[in-house]
Amino acid sequence: xxxxxxxxxxxxxxxxxxxxxxxxxxxxxxxxxxxxxxxxxxxxxxxxxxxxxxxxxxxxxxxxxxxxxxxxxxxxxxxxxxxxxxxxxxxxxxxxxxxxxxxxxxxxxxxxxxxxxxxxxxxxxxxxxxxxxxxxxxxxxxxxxxxxxxxxxxxxxxxxxxxxxxxxxxxxxxxxxxxxxxxxxxxxxxxxxxxxxxxxxxxxxxxxxxxxxxxxxx
Amino acid sequence: xxxxxxxxxxxxxxxxxxxxxxxxxxxxxxxxxxxxxxxxxxxxxxxxxxxxxxxxxxxxxxxxxxxxxxxxxxxxxxxxxxxxxxxxxxxxxxxxxxxxxxxxxxxxxxxxxxxxxxxxxxxxxxxxxxxxxxxxxxxxxxxxxxxxxxxxxxxxxxxxxxxxxxxxxxxxxxxxxxxxxxxxxxxxxxxxxxxxxxxxxxxxxxxxxxxxxxxxxx
DNA sequence: GAATAAATTTAGGTTAATCTAAAAAAATAA
DNA sequence: TTATTTTTTTAGATTAACCTAAATTTATTC
Ligand SMILES: [Mn+2]
Ligand SMILES: [Mn+2]
Ligand SMILES: [Mn+2]
Ligand SMILES: [Mn+2]
Numbered sequence: 313x314x315x316x317x318x319x320x321x322x323x324x325x326x327x328x329x330x331x332x333x334x335x336x337x338x339x340x341x342x343x344x345x346x347x348x349x350x351x352x353x354x355x356x357x358x359x360x361x362x363x364x365x366x367x368x369x370x371x372x373x374x375x376x377x378x379x380x381x382x383x384x385x386x387x388x389x390x391x392x393x394x395x396x397x398x399x400x401x402x403x404x405x406x407x408x409x410x411x412x413x414x415x416x417x418x419x420x421x422x423x424x425x426x427x428x429x430x431x432x433x434x435x436x437x438x439x440x441x442x443x444x445x446x447x448x449x450x451x452x453x454x455x456x457x458x459x460x461x462x463x464x465x466x467x468x469x470x471x472x473x474x475x476x477x478x479x480x481x482x483x484x485x486x487x488x489x490x491x492x493x494x495x496x497x498x499x500x501x502x503x504x505x506x507x508x509x510x511x512x513x514x515x516x517x518x519x520x521x522x523x524x525x526x527x528x529x530x
Numbered sequence: 531x532x533x534x535x536x537x538x539x540x541x542x543x544x545x546x547x548x549x550x551x552x553x554x555x556x557x558x559x560x561x562x563x564x565x566x567x568x569x570x571x572x573x574x575x576x577x578x579x580x581x582x583x584x585x586x587x588x589x590x591x592x593x594x595x596x597x598x599x600x601x602x603x604x605x606x607x608x609x610x611x612x613x614x615x616x617x618x619x620x621x622x623x624x625x626x627x628x629x630x631x632x633x634x635x636x637x638x639x640x641x642x643x644x645x646x647x648x649x650x651x652x653x654x655x656x657x658x659x660x661x662x663x664x665x666x667x668x669x670x671x672x673x674x675x676x677x678x679x680x681x682x683x684x685x686x687x688x689x690x691x692x693x694x695x696x697x698x699x700x701x702x703x704x705x706x707x708x709x710x711x712x713x714x715x716x717x718x719x720x721x722x723x724x725x726x727x728x729x730x731x732x733x734x735x736x737x738x739x740x741x742x743x744x745x746x747x748x
Numbered sequence: 749g750a751a752t753a754a755a756t757t758t759a760g761g762t763t764a765a766t767c768t769a770a771a772a773a774a775a776t777a778a
Numbered sequence: 779t780t781a782t783t784t785t786t787t788t789a790g791a792t793t794a795a796c797c798t799a800a801a802t803t804t805a806t807t808c
Contacts, residue, residue: 317795338756351796353757358794370756370803401644411638418632426619535765556786569766571787576764588773588786 314364316417319386320345321355322364323416325375326383335372381448388444389424390416391437396427398438405438405489406480439480440471440490440527455527458496458506459520466495467528474525486516488526532582534635537604538563539573540582541634543593544601553590599666606662607642608634609655614645616656623656623707624698657698658689658708658745673745676714676724677738684713685746692743704734706744 314322324344328336338356342349360367364379375383393415397403403411418424425446428434435451436442442450455471469492472480483489487510497515498507504520518526532540542562546554556574560567578585582597593601611633615626636642643664646652653669654660660668673689687710690698701707705728715733716725722738736744 315794339754347795348797349756350758350798354795397641401641401648403644411636411641414636414638418629418636420629420632423615423619423629426621430619533764557784565765566767567786568768568788572765 313419314382317355318359318362318364319382319417321352321359322375322379322383323386323390325365325373326380326387329375335366335374337372384444384448386416388448389418391441391443392424392427392431392434394437394439395431395434395443399431399434404480404484406477406484408438409475409477436470438490439475440469453529455529458494458508458518458523458526458528459504461496461528461530463496463499465530466493467530468493469526470529471527472525473527479522479525482522483526486518487511487514488516488518494528531637532600535573536577536580536582537600537635539570539577540593540597540601541604541608543583543591544598544605547593553584553592555590602662602666604634606666607636609659609661610642610645610649610652612655612657613649613652613661617649617652622698622702624695624702626656627693627695654688656708657693658687671747673747676712676726676736676741676744676746677722679714679746679748681714681717683748684711685748686711687744688747689745690743691745697740697743700740701744704736705729705732706734706736712746 321341324341325336328340328344338349338352341347342352356365356367356373359365359379360373363376364382365373365375367373390412393412394408397408397411398405428443428446433445434443440455442452444450453470456467457473458467461467469488469490471490472483488494493511495509495512496506497509500506500517504523505517506520506523507515507517509515539559542559543554546558546562556567556570559565560570574583574585574591577583577597578591581594582600583591583593585591608630611630612626615621615629616623621629646661646664651663652661658673660670662668671688674685675691676685679685687706687708689708690701706712711729713727713730714724715727718724718735722741723735724738724741725733725735727733
């Protein structure tokens with residue numbers, strides 16, 4: 313269908329679109345996929361010719377409907393493969409992303425739909441990110457960052473705002489994995505660090521930076 | 531490690547080496563991977579520079595030890611993925627080859643070793659072809675074609691000499707799948723077709739062409 | 749509203765993998 | 779053993795995806 317490279321561009325533009333209202337900038341894409349701006353411009357022309365993006369010189373880009381569809385399909389594959397790696401092959405949640413970056417380009421709808429069934433049609437991946445279904449529809453839960461919570465409020469850890477292995481490993485070591493119940497006990501005024509009660513039996517203090525990147529369902 | 535294309539060349543040379551004593555010819559490679567001889571020559575130079583093949587102009591090629599190791603690793607991946615597709619995702623044996631052609635290039639030793647364990651360390655793939663272990667060693671059973679068998683001889687279908695979907699579907703329809711017990715009842719002198727008794731309860735006649743491509747363990 | 753800075757695009761090249769057509773070498777036949 | 783055919787290699791181009799450096803456009807600052 314689309315080349316490995318084209319797919320990576322579409323995915324990058326999709327992810328960047330979720331953080332901005334305006335069009336995605338050439339530099340932002342270049343930074344995310346580790347290329348130079350000039351290379352991005354080349355590819356934008358190509359994707360525009362194929363009507364996968366709306367591109368006006370100097371104005372940034374947005375995905376067209378077919379571009380969005382292609383991007384969501386890649387994300388579906390990425391997340392399902394991550395579930396497979398964790399649930400079936402015993403990988404940790406911080407070990408699966410790079411392998412999924414390769415597997416997401418395997419081109420077979422039958423394969424991915426059967427994998428989906430084999431995994432029991434999971435709604436989220438090992439990082440709590442929602443998995444689009446066969447039709448590209450997400451089951452979107454409303455997640456909020458711990459820094460948005462008030463003292464005394466309770467929630468369940470359901471996602472992360474940062475996917476680096478370093479951060480994920482840190483969370484794991486602190487017993488702050490997905491599904492953990494938390495209660496906000498105190499917010500330190502000085503540095504914004506947060507005292508949590510986890511699973512109603514243990515207290516732990518986390519920095520504001522960590523708190524910011526833990527997402528909960530209330 | 532090696533590019534997608536380089537891997538395909540190594541695999542092609544490996545497979546062709548098993549049918550010949552001498553070096554593999556440029557044209558044979560070109561035909562197998564659907565390119566032109568000139569393109570093959572280019573790639574042979576490249577693989578030779580990387581010491582993956584022994585190449586002397588006009589003489590054909592053989593794999594070096596490291597070339598062989600790389601080829602076997604790809605074949606290991608191909609066959610394990612085929613097992614996964616059939617055993618876990620419910621694909622038929624004639625549907626898995628093309629998908630495995632893509633999956634075999636996923637680059638992660640941990641992944642493939644865990645997949646191997648997850649599948650119960652199978653010794654053969656859905657077509658009866660042996661799967662090399664982590665160290666690249668095969669469990670080689672001695673297979674012979676039905677046309678080599680004598681009347682009255684018994685055997686178990688354990689492999690195929692032809693992997694096309696058309697042939698595999700035909701075998702399935704005739705209940706000549708892997709593991710089936712057969713006994714040679716008669717060989718027609720006129721056209722070499724063979725009358726078989728399968729699983730001690732049903733007789734069936736197959737053409738010499740089909741017989742040639744069914745491999746059994748005695 | 750110029751002048752400067754930043755972002756983006758164009759121009760011109762490179763590399764991997766492909767191709768066609770022509771040349772050279774090896775194999776086969778007369 | 780020469781002539782013819784087949785196989786293989788070389789020469790020269792093409793395409794996708796990159797790059798650097800230079801030009802151009804847009805955004806910021808004084
Ligand atoms: Mn990921
Ligand atoms: Mn994920
Ligand atoms: Mn196969
Ligand atoms: Mn097979």
